[in-house]
Amino acid sequence: MQRIGMVIGVRPEKIAEYKRLHAAVWPEVLSMISACNIRNYSIFLKEPENLLFSFFEYHGNDYAADMAKMAADPKTQEWWSVCMPCQAPLDTRKEGEWWATMEEVFFHA
Secondary structure (H helix, E strand, C coil): CEEEEEEEEECHHHHHHHHHHHHCCCHHHHHHHHHCCEEEEEEEEECCCCEEEEEEEECCCCHHHHHHHHHHCHHHHHHHHHHHHHEECCCCCCCCCCCEECCCCCCCC
């Protein structure tokens, strides 16, 4: 199992919409998340900085393949097209990232 943390900004005028969307995530999107070996997925909001922090556990054997599978899914693409206008990617993210990946520096079980 691999723990993944990511961060992205959220546009202040879109916070209510982002919360509304995530209060009722489409069932097909949730199914794809599970099909791609992701469990215990959470997104946290920090205001007034307007940052979203996501955390999930990856339980598969090929993270890149599972992420490609998710990215190729038409319903997931549609979901992203609704959510992405709410988000403000960090200028410091790596090339090719939307959500910026984070280094895990501490874990206690």
